[in-house]
Amino acid sequence: MHVTELLERVALVEAQAHARYGLTGAVGYFGPLTAVYAAPGLVLNTAWHGGSGLPSSEDLNAFEAFSGQYGQAPTLHLLSHAAPTLLPELERRGYVLTSMPHLYTRHLRDLPPVGDFAILEENDPEQWAQWSAQGFGGGLDIMQAVARAPDTQLYTAWLDGQPAATAAMSVTGGVAALHGTSTLPAFRGRGVQTALLAWRLHQAVEAGADLASVFVTPGSPSERNVARAGFALTGLRLTFRQS
Structure with a gap:
């Protein structure tokens, strides 16, 4: 599987799985974005970009309104295959990069x-x-x-x-x-x-x-452990927050 296809697969399942955190709060779907409000102050109160399509301006507007409804700064996760195309729009809207863990994957x-x-x-x-x-x-x-x-x-x-x-x-x-x-x-x-x-x-x-995925902090003991276990560095998870 090509790296981009692998990243798209992981992004899609991460977005799908992310929705389970909002079952006691709220879940919103805005184009390829799955947004969650779980509880006040939780780092889970974010959106995941899933798959290959990019959110439209209307999708981002609706996501930002969803976040504002719960008093949260709009925060978005996307994998590195989607970042180059979406970055200009995020910058225009005042988003800043806050974290960039490594994504490792391994065929089972x-x-x-x-x-x-x-x-x-x-x-x-x-x-x-x-x-x-x-x-x-x-x-x-x-x-x-x-x-x-x-x-x-x-x-x-x-x-x-x-x-x-x-x-x-x-x-x-x-x-x-x-x-x-x-x-x-x-x-x-x-x-x-x-x-x-x-x-x-x-x-x-x-x-x-048939596939395992894990996010780790660059240079951490966890990164060394997953590399020794046969995982390969596949991409990055970029987290952006609107300032």
């Missing part, structure tokens, strides 16, 4: 071994969110929103009889999106996230996925 064949860690699917979203927030050092509200979202699988890795790390996965359109990665401070540097990464790849195959 020749998977790495799972290893010997005890990894369990977590059935208590609130408990998972608390452990995840401890690993992040805050952000309980966002992890609760992630944990409660429909069609999200939650995992906890255990070491020495204690919860050591968390991770999440959602499968949409055959693409397994890996997210919710967090390691509690006492267990860092022991390979637990590598094990959770491999575990989710195997779970993704069982769920019928």
